[in-house]
Amino acid sequence: MTIHLSIVLFLPLAAGLVGAALGARLVRWVVLAGTVLVLAYALVILVDFDAGSAGLQYVTDDEWISELGIRYELGVDGLNLFMIVLTAVAWVPCTLVACFREHERPRLFFFNVALAETAVLGAFMAQDLALFIVFFDLMLVPFYFLIGGWGQGDRVRATTKFVIYTLAGSLLMLAGAVALGVLSTPDGGQISFSLAELEQRSVSEGTQQWIVLLFALAFFVKAPLFPLHGWVPDTYRSTPIVVLALLSGVLSKVGVYGFLRIVLPVMPEGSQHWQELFIIVAVFSILYGSVLAFSQDNVRLVVAYSSIAQLGFIVLGIFALDDKGAQGAVFQMLNHGLVVVPLFLIIGVIALRANGSESVARLGGMAFRAPVLAALFLLVTFATLAMPGSANFVGELLVLFGAFEDKLVYGLVASVGVVLAGVYMIRVFQRTMHNREGPPVESRDVGGLDLAAIAPLVAVIVALGVYPHFVVERTEAATVQKIEQARAFGGEQEARAPGGQRTSLPPPGDEP
């Protein structure tokens, strides 16, 4: 059968529109059905995907705004295959849980949930820089409404901070993208934003350097990485938990994915120039996120800061500019999403049993009457702290091996983060599930609905732990190709031979 990416891309949006038209009672089921269909389609893609090929598959390539050289170009390769699958997998349980909670204005709520899925899928599928930015910024709209409209606590402040902060980042990226498109246009040529085309064109090294920095600011804010995570605490506190699961599990990957899809292959010299700086930011994020996760009282914020550390690992793997590291990073992008979604769903279940409290100081003893919940939480905890035997361990191993290769010292410092992850994750498990019951805790086991949402995710985590090769063999070809492109250092423009064939030279030594 022929696979059309546009179908899967716009299916959630269509479901959202139809559902909103059908009314407040039906909208949730229509949107849920949409997410299930997307998942089914994503699984078809996964089965059909040709693992050996590094090139794009299922390409859709149409003219869109030809005056500006912007094309409607979608495609799947090893880099985004599992990001698409992750998006499809994550949306189903989160929507399912949302279906059984009461929301004011359900039509708007579920429409935004559906729109968000389309936006995220679009950002992952886009093979045109302008299209990527359109979807990247489109992601902000539904989340703006979801946090602002259905959040808790000081949601206005949180929303403002979130929007302004990430918008500032993405506008910098927009400026960078425009400059990249224009400056890379050869004399008399037609401007283009197609990534494949941009990879062939060249921009001077100095220009690349500041454009990379603009992109990096946007992606680091989105990820988030230290010290650009200022929006995180307020946003995480205020966001409704199912939305937060998507925000933290899936959206955070778009930024780091952008490094692999856009920054490394299009601007290799610029990427290499900042390699050392980005690695330092990554390592600092690992340590800072871990130490802060260790000292947080709010369960959500523990996961928030642990995500900063985990994304630090991913960026470390990418900017190690090594096959192993990048493979680890791509794998970790999937793994982190797969653990964070059930983690937040479980936190949601916990909060329901503790009168809304999410403070570890006041929780405890839940395993007492909720052994199934505790068992699920335990498995997710082990995967989150990347215990050997989990897929997260394989990802982290590859990241660290990649970092050790050329940047041994940074790798060694980062491995401290592995130990700290053990501390803060086990601490959260112990403080919520073990010890005596805290004052607000009313221990009762996970219900059928939450079980239906969480258990399949846990099953996927376990399955990937048993057979991680399933993922890495599919991501390898594309990832290695991107790293090859980034490593091929063209100090002079001429070194970049046409046709993407660049000479393979070792990366420069220690640049500041």
Place this chain on the structure above:
Amino acid sequence: MSATSYGWLVLAFPLAGLFVTSFGWRVLPGRLPGWLASAAIGLAFLASIGALVQLQDLPAEERSVVDSAWTYVGTAGVGADLAILVDPLSVFMCLVVSGVSFLIHVYSVAYMASDRGYARYFAYLNYFVFSMLLLVLAANFVLLIVGWAFVGAASYLLISFWYRRTTATYAGIKAFVMNVIGDVGLLIAAFLLLNETGSLGYAGVFEGAEDAFTRNDGTLVAACLLILVGAFAKSAQLPLHTWLPDAMEGPTPVSALIHAATMVTAGVYLIARTHPLFELAPTAADIGAIIGALTLFFAATVALAVTDLKRIIAYSTISQIGYMVLGVSVAAYGAGLFHLMTHAFFKALLFMGAGSVIGAMAGLQDIDRMGGFRRAMPFTFVTFTAGALALAAFPLTAGFFSKDEILAFTINRGGWYWALAIVGYVAAGLTAFYAFRMVFRVFYGDPVPEARELEEGHLAHGEPQNPMSGEPEDADVGFPGPEHHIAERSWPMKAAMGPLALLALVAGVVQIPGVTDVIEHFLEPTFEDSRFHDTAPTEGSELIGLVVGGLLAIAAIAVAFTVYLRRPGTADRLRERFAGVHAFLFNKWYFDELYDAVFVRPTATAGSFGRRVVETDFVQGFIVGGATGLVRAGTSFARAIQTGYLRAYALLLLLGLAGLALYFLIASS
């Protein structure tokens, strides 16, 4: 069936047991989960025997078979299969692990009978045995690390099994974190080896190491030291030992299984497994030997002073593993592993006996409160004494042959290894002393009320409270069960302790120097490449070592007899006279306090500094404040005409214009 098929079966049975007990926790009635779990381990033991038989059928040089199930991970030059290695060393370990585990499962069926977490307990226990067998059967470093971490996780779960005790959950975290430190050490070592040899499989690494490294190559020494970090974290050697005494918070059979007989000896197995690397890096091996010697002495001294029955045995375990580490580090592989086996027998037995006594004391563990249980608990008394004799290396017991072989080997290495051997002998004397300190304090003397009650036919039931913190407890899930069990009244406990007592007394006969040497010969194919065959002690020197060791043991037991029975009160007088020394030992050389000051508090301080200062002032104040401040200033004109959320859109417009302006600026230049 081939040897590897049996190898897979060894793994499959405990895994099946794990699934049955964990998914059937609600439907399996009564003690059935315990019996099913025990059966799973019993079958694993039979499969180990099957592997042994198949292996012995092969010619000696072919007794190393690898079988791969599927590619675990294979990308970008990092390759590891889900593969097992069946050779004499792994089969030996499988036999010891599954055999002792089976007996401890049977013991637990009775010991844990009244616990509300019965099925959960056996699920964890089966998970542990599966992990341990995976660890010893793994054919490459990746799978080794997986097994390594799994046993750590199982250990965590079992230490905090009574999870509503804060002391137990705290001890669990401590053990887990120490183990993760070891995992990271192994991970880095695996990278260094992969980088130089291009392989992660044992065979590939050992072959590649011959070509890649010269003797004492810096990278190799680093890799070996990192392996030692992993080994020492798991085997509770200095300075990574502090978790083990606290791990006694777990149920007593857990202490017997994990923190005495099996998991803690994984470090010894690892050094033996990677011996080709250590022989190429003698510096690392020497460091291992020195730390082993220091640990065995340190722990023996602490065992003299602490009063918690289980913690005495825990420090004894640390000390005995020190002997094993010393042994495998000086290339006495056969002897080290032999001691691993005998120690598994007598130490599991001592813990089981201690569990029985603790049951009689209604959960109390302080030996100052115990005494005179000899008549009340004859079976426990006899078996415990058998274990203590073996621990003390009393002539002709199992511990006698194994420990002294290690020391004889150490002496024969010559040079400064002598000093290590002397430390070993001194500690051997201390060992015999504290072993009988336990026997004399617990079973002799005037019967305490609990012992008297037992003689009259009642089993004491104390107030349910945490013996460590004195907190009151109930007897629901997450706390110890309401009933206490003693070997005298539970046949499964007897059935487990009896065979172990027998083994503790007579298992030495398989390895009498110059007479049987069964273990040595069996393990020969694994260690035939050793470069230290010529430093192996002669039969004569081994016999001399045996005599010296035997005399030491008898003398030390006599001293203990004098101190505790003939002249009671001597111990108190000594304690008063050497109060400083006693405090030093009683506080375990102040390691916990040291770590608290060096690691725990700085991390906590850094965390709270980060939270209070960096987050508030820098991230929120400077960066966010700066960014939003800029935005606010820039949008003030927009706010004059627009209100509320719309300012965000104004910002978008503004920055979009800025971007375009930037573009024209650049394009025109």
